[in-house]
Amino acid sequence: MKLLDGTATALKIKGELKAEVEAMIQRGERRPHLAAVLIGDNGASLTYVGAKVKACEELGFESSLITRPSSATEEEVLEIVNQLNNDSKIDGYIVQLPLPKHINEQNVLLAIDPKKDVDGFHPENVGRMALNLPTFLPATPYGIIQLLEYNGVETEGKHCVVVGRSNIVGLPVSILLQRNTNPGNCTVTITHSRTKNLAEFIKSADIVIAALGKPEFITSEMIKDGAVVVDVGITRIADSSRKSGYRIAGDVKFDEVAPKCSFITPVPGGVGPMTIVSLMKNTLLARKQSV
Amino acid sequence: MKLLDGTATALKIKGELKAEVEAMIQRGERRPHLAAVLIGDNGASLTYVGAKVKACEELGFESSLITRPSSATEEEVLEIVNQLNNDSKIDGYIVQLPLPKHINEQNVLLAIDPKKDVDGFHPENVGRMALNLPTFLPATPYGIIQLLEYNGVETEGKHCVVVGRSNIVGLPVSILLQRNTNPGNCTVTITHSRTKNLAEFIKSADIVIAALGKPEFITSEMIKDGAVVVDVGITRIADSSRKSGYRIAGDVKFDEVAPKCSFITPVPGGVGPMTIVSLMKNTLLARKQSV
Numbered sequence: 001m002k003l004l005d006g007t008a009t010a011l012k013i014k015g016e017l018k019a020e021v022e023a024m025i026q027r028g029e030r031r032p033h034l035a036a037v038l039i040g041d042n043g044a045s046l047t048y049v050g051a052k053v054k055a056c057e058e059l060g061f062e063s064s065l066i067t068r069p070s071s072a073t074e075e076e077v078l079e080i081v082n083q084l085n086n087d088s089k090i091d092g093y094i095v096q097l098p099l100p101k102h103i104n105e106q107n108v109l110l111a112i113d114p115k116k117d118v119d120g121f122h123p124e125n126v127g128r129m130a131l132n133l134p135t136f137l138p139a140t141p142y143g144i145i146q147l148l149e150y151n152g153v154e155t156e157g158k159h160c161v162v163v164g165r166s167n168i169v170g171l172p173v174s175i176l177l178q179r180n181t182n183p184g185n186c187t188v189t190i191t192h193s194r195t196k197n198l199a200e201f202i203k204s205a206d207i208v209i210a211a212l213g214k215p216e217f218i219t220s221e222m223i224k225d226g227a228v229v230v231d232v233g234i235t236r237i238a239d240s241s242r243k244s245g246y247r248i249a250g251d252v253k254f255d256e257v258a259p260k261c262s263f264i265t266p267v268p269g270g271v272g273p274m275t276i277v278s279l280m281k282n283t284l285l286a287r288k289q290s291v
Numbered sequence: 292m293k294l295l296d297g298t299a300t301a302l303k304i305k306g307e308l309k310a311e312v313e314a315m316i317q318r319g320e321r322r323p324h325l326a327a328v329l330i331g332d333n334g335a336s337l338t339y340v341g342a343k344v345k346a347c348e349e350l351g352f353e354s355s356l357i358t359r360p361s362s363a364t365e366e367e368v369l370e371i372v373n374q375l376n377n378d379s380k381i382d383g384y385i386v387q388l389p390l391p392k393h394i395n396e397q398n399v400l401l402a403i404d405p406k407k408d409v410d411g412f413h414p415e416n417v418g419r420m421a422l423n424l425p426t427f428l429p430a431t432p433y434g435i436i437q438l439l440e441y442n443g444v445e446t447e448g449k450h451c452v453v454v455g456r457s458n459i460v461g462l463p464v465s466i467l468l469q470r471n472t473n474p475g476n477c478t479v480t481i482t483h484s485r486t487k488n489l490a491e492f493i494k495s496a497d498i499v500i501a502a503l504g505k506p507e508f509i510t511s512e513m514i515k516d517g518a519v520v521v522d523v524g525i526t527r528i529a530d531s532s533r534k535s536g537y538r539i540a541g542d543v544k545f546d547e548v549a550p551k552c553s554f555i556t557p558v559p560g561g562v563g564p565m566t567i568v569s570l571m572k573n574t575l576l577a578r579k580q581s582v
Contacts, residue, residue: 123418123424127417130466131417133397156485157485157486165470175421175462180483180485187482190465190479192476194447195448
């Protein structure tokens, strides 16, 4: 069993990005600039946005954080989006989800200029991904693809079972892995809450992408010997033995599944760090206007 | 075994569309108007465009056919596209593919205003389909969905195996059938030229969508008893016993497969008529500006 170490892989990619930014600076060019919009004070959102700002500092990117209280109206958020679309010094930006309930997320996401949509959530970018045109790939699926690529995991002709069909992970990763690319060229099965015999599908997989958000749902009986397992789940579980009062669990029972695998991601330290570095890679792409 | 009769189903939908157009006229509104751009004199393209113009007449739509010789330049085609985008009397239009080799199809498709893209090929519309937002669904996948719907074929929880991953059939139909909609909610496996054990995947399917373009590739040993089989293939095969010198074959060996099926499409008379009526339905949607 080999660990698909997201922290180490992200570090390698960060080194590449950092070197590229340094070369830009030496050529007298402007640094990449990522902006993040944060509405309200959701704890997890603060943590995620904080990690993105920190990654910018680490890599030599500029960052701007635009915050508003949770009482902000949809019009106010759309006005921020409009300003960011028109600010030539901002290469790319994200609007941290979830937004407060009185704001229509879809309206906000559709207002983002696809050329600055480094989260890859705009329909035009989702379509470009499906059609294999240059685009910003959504950060988590892009992170998974790079994790496979940098660790030399073969995908061509493999049967990949994706568990979960969310717009931000399950669906896009199922599209990416079936494309005629490398990584890619998998036979892909997408499963979800209406799937019958889910355990049988998972058991037939050479590659399992677990993105259903049910902690420790996938057990060793469901896994074929030698399978590759990528665990996208991140759930906080109460744990009185920890100082924090909780521990982070993935969708896979790591201890019992790992011995059967050829490759497996840990949680934390697997897909998580790859997601942030993929957002940074998209921001650099936006800076170079290569999409 | 029940026949999924595309001709009869299309006739039913045509009746609905015709009634809706008549009601529009009675309210003093303008008829839907579809334009088609045909470059060159490819025989099959002439036949397809002719069938679309005929369908317009049948349903009370207006139609415009814009033809240019195969020597037309990319700039000339882009200029036609630009004019159609800005012509408020044209609700929707298609550029018949394939285009002559010296013209970049992607450039032309990307120039079409997504609001008039009744073929549903523009990335923005592909992305909207994936995200389950209102859009023009590409005509063949949309036709397949309606064929299942109008004939009461249950899809929820079924395992659907799609054979072929083209941008115009395999990929979009795989996305549509996994969505949380009805028809939809299938567990979907997308297979293609790099798939190993293709016959085994097909044999495990409750619903087979055959869109690989290899005449009579799918035989009875590959089909599970009671399966639903949708055959998208249309290939001309030389046949000296016919007056025309050819016959039309699907991707499925109909005679031996049909007895095992709960539902099966004939070729011709299955998916073909559904494709054209779906284009008409999209044009009516464009007229009503409901996308």
